Amino acid sequence: MGTARVVFDRWSDRYAQRMADVRSSAVRDLFAAATRPDMISFSGGMPEIRRVPIDSVISATTSALRDSGTEALQYGSSEGRPKIRQVVVDLMGEIGVRVKPDDLVITAGAQQALDLIAKIFLDPGDTIITEGPTYLGALQAFSAYQPNVVCIPMDAEGMRTDVLAAELKRLGPRGAKFIYTIPNFQNPAGVTLTPQRRRELLDLAREYDIPVIEDDPYGRLRFEGGHCLPLRALDDEVIYLGTFSKIFAPGLRLGWVIAPRPILAKFLLAKQAADLCGSAFAQTTAERYFADTRWRRVLQDLTRAYAERRDAMVEALSEHFPAEASWTVPEGGFFVWVQMPTFLDLKSILAEAVERGVTYVPGDAFYPDGRGRNCMRLGFCYAEPDAIREGIRRLAEVLEDRLILYRAFAAAGALPATDADERG
Numbered sequence: 455m456g457t458a459r460v461v462f463d464r465w466s467d468r469y470a471q472r473m474a475d476v477r478s479s480a481v482r483d484l485f486a487a488a489t490r491p492d493m494i495s496f497s498g499g500m501p502e503i504r505r506v507p508i509d510s511v512i513s514a515t516t517s518a519l520r521d522s523g524t525e526a527l528q529y530g531s532s533e534g535r536p537k538i539r540q541v542v543v544d545l546m547g548e549i550g551v552r553v554k555p556d557d558l559v560i561t562a563g564a565q566q567a568l569d570l571i572a573k574i575f576l577d578p579g580d581t582i583i584t585e586g587p588t589y590l591g592a593l594q595a596f597s598a599y600q601p602n603v604v605c606i607p608m609d610a611e612g613m614r615t616d617v618l619a620a621e622l623k624r625l626g627p628r629g630a631k632f633i634y635t636i637p638n639f640q641n642p643a644g645v646t647l648t649p650q651r652r653r654e655l656l657d658l659a660r661e662y663d664i665p666v667i668e669d670d671p672y673g674r675l676r677f678e679g680g681h682c683l684p685l686r687a688l689d690d691e692v693i694y695l696g697t698f699s700k701i702f703a704p705g706l707r708l709g710w711v712i713a714p715r716p717i718l719a720k721f722l723l724a725k726q727a728a729d730l731c732g733s734a735f736a737q738t739t740a741e742r743y744f745a746d747t748r749w750r751r752v753l754q755d756l757t758r759a760y761a762e763r764r765d766a767m768v769e770a771l772s773e774h775f776p777a778e779a780s781w782t783v784p785e786g787g788f789f790v791w792v793q794m795p796t797f798l799d800l801k802s803i804l805a806e807a808v809e810r811g812v813t814y815v816p817g818d819a820f821y822p823d824g825r826g827r828n829c830m831r832l833g834f835c836y837a838e839p840d841a842i843r844e845g846i847r848r849l850a851e852v853l854e855d856r857l858i859l860y861r862a863f864a865a866a867g868a869l870p871a872t873d874a875d876e877r878g
């Protein structure tokens with residue numbers, strides 16, 4: 455995995471304390487290795503952009519410049535252009551959320567919304583609640599504002615609302631600044647919050663007077679099962695984050711935040727300080743792209759491709775992975791979460807996997823406190839089905855090597871106690 459160069463940093467005593475806990479993204483760190491041509495990458499969350507017809511994007515871009523060039527190349531409003539906000543209003547209407555253009559702000563991807571929300575809500579030491587594991591980009595964005603992160607475990611129905619209830623009781627009314635959740639095909643766990651749990655979560659949030667942030671990049675990438683209403687459709691106090699990254703292209707860096715007006719006003723101030731306004735060029739291009747109904751076929755095609763890849767991955771896991779492994783089977787999105795006995799440290803075997811030409815993200819990247827080393831996130835979004843099967847086969851070999859020791863301990867009845875406790 456290439457040797458990392460250690461660079462002496464003579465400014466190390468000048469940085470703000472808030473940067474001390476910001477960890478580099480494991481996915482970004484793997485980026486160089488993951489893009490090697492022989493590598494089978496399960497580490498990223500990169501959409502299958504090769505299926506977005508470049509001609510449609512060229513005509514959207516050309517039309518943006520030809521018809522609205524002076525606007526596209528100028529500074530724009532901080533809220534975002536009216537037309538792109540109308541596109542979002544229409545998209546949200548299709549999934550059961552009724553909003554007006556003034557209820558939302560266009561952002562530089564959902565990632566910017568995560569950062570700015572943390573900026574407007576968090577003081578050092580504040581408590582926030584997330585699923586455990588959770589999206590590492592959110593942890594990265596939040597950690598700069600030095601919160602205390604309480605992770606709520608999940609099961610097959612999503613966040614465990616019984617555990618949430620107990621935590622909220624312990625923390626008391628307004629005891630957390632917000633609850634952050636990814637209800638659909640969660641990143642990284644792949645599970646979906648059931649309709650009943652959605653209700654329970656919202657009831658608890660109301661009872662304890664805590665804002666809910668719903669991050670929903672994958673909701674439209676459903677392979678099977680019924681559509682679940684977004685939390686925002688059930689409660690208009692919910693802060694909803696959406697993105698064009700998975701339904702169009704992440705290269706445009708376009709997302710949106712829907713929030714109650716007072717929160718949106720604060721958000722806008724933070725956004726102005728961050729970047730004055732989003733890219734008018736990207737927004738104009740997206741407006742044109744979504745004005746042509748062909749985007750629906752592209753999205754269908756993408757979803758079908760992801761479903762095939764999910765199938766390939768799950769079948770290969772059943773065929774090749776050791777009996778000690780368990781994994782989730784997502785109904786949509788990009789990710790499968792694999793759990794191994796706690797004895798196995800999947801971070802320490804990553805280098806070996808990379809050597810054999812396959813990458814994944816070790817589970818501890820998705821916790822704020824080093825938990826999850828016996829887990830891994832496997833992204834099935836980017837590799838073709840044959841490559842997925844081969845990658846899983848290679849990964850199984852690496853795991854089998856390590857399991858020799860584990861099995862010897864198990865046979866001798868000498869497994870560490872935590873194993874029995876944490877397997878679940």
Ligand SMILES: Cc1ncc(COP(=O)(O)O)c(C=O)c1O
Nearest residue numbers: 499563564565589641697699709
């Ligand atoms: C759960 C989650 N939230 C937010 C993002 C950021 O997306 P964007 O490209 O819109 O910044 C991602 C990207 O993968 C994600 O998985």
